[in-house]
Amino acid sequence: MNYTNLCDEQQFDTFYKQEVNNLFRFIFIKGKNRDEAFDVVQETFIKIWENCNKFDISKAKSYLFSTAANIFLNIKKHEKVVRNYQNETTDLYIDSDTPENILRQKEFKSKLEKAINNLTDSQREVFLLNRIEGKKYKEIAVLLNISIKAVEKRMSKALIALRHDIDEFN
Numbered sequence: 152m153n154y155t156n157l158c159d160e161q162q163f164d165t166f167y168k169q170e171v172n173n174l175f176r177f178i179f180i181k182g183k184n185r186d187e188a189f190d191v192v193q194e195t196f197i198k199i200w201e202n203c204n205k206f207d208i209s210k211a212k213s214y215l216f217s218t219a220a221n222i223f224l225n226i227k228k229h230e231k232v233v234r235n236y237q238n239e240t241t242d243l244y245i246d247s248d249t250p251e252n253i254l255r256q257k258e259f260k261s262k263l264e265k266a267i268n269n270l271t272d273s274q275r276e277v278f279l280l281n282r283i284e285g286k287k288y289k290e291i292a293v294l295l296n297i298s299i300k301a302v303e304k305r306m307s308k309a310l311i312a313l314r315h316d317i318d319e320f321n
Contacts, residue, residue, distance in 0.1 A: 157211055158203040167196055170212065174219055181223055191226065195219040225272065228279045232267060235283055236260060259317075266316035274309035277302055 157163050171192060179188040195218050199211075206214045237260075267275060280286045280294070281302075288302045295302070 155208065156203075157199065157208060163200060163203065166211065170215060171196070174215060177216060178219055178223055181220075182227075187226065191219055191222050194222050198222070221272075225275065228276075228283070229264075229267065232279060232283050233264065236263065262317050263313075266313050269316060270309050270312055274305050274312065277305040278309040278313075281306060 155162065157166055174195065175188055175192050178191045179185065182188060182191075195215060198218050199215055267278070270278060276295070277291055280291045281288070286294070288299050288306070291302045292299045
């Protein structure tokens with residue numbers, strides 16, 4: 152079907168019904184997790200609806216699948232951050248494993264995850280690529296097809312946001 156305006160609810164509904172199963176299968180094959188696939192599909196269609204007038208309508212299906220793939224990759228990157236944090240925790244407070252220290256550690260971990268989730272997609276992507284995957288700014292710039300200055304600016308804003316959200320960094 153040719154779509155002229157996905158901002159129109161009827162056309163968006165038709166687009167949704169036509170593509171939802173294909174998109175679900177696409178994500179499910181990538182992750183093998185049914186609940187995660189449902190979440191990615193839902194989030195993708197929300198992003199499509201929110202940005203319905205910001206992309207070429209003739210490339211709506213391509214934009215849909217690209218958005219879903221990016222959301223899926225962001226979830227996987229976040230899971231990697233959590234795993235790395237769990238495996239290589241640097242205890243800021245802990246002298247011993249007292250219940251109070253364990254609780255502080257859990258609270259800090261929760262604050263960190265929430266703060267990372269509160270970053271914009273571009274900030275989170277640069278932060279994770281640099282701090283978790285160990286990529287240099289130049290590598291990130293090439294990977295994301297942006298300038299090194301853009302990488303520096305995104306990282307700077309991410310660090311400022313993290314410092315603001317997590318009291319322990321101040």
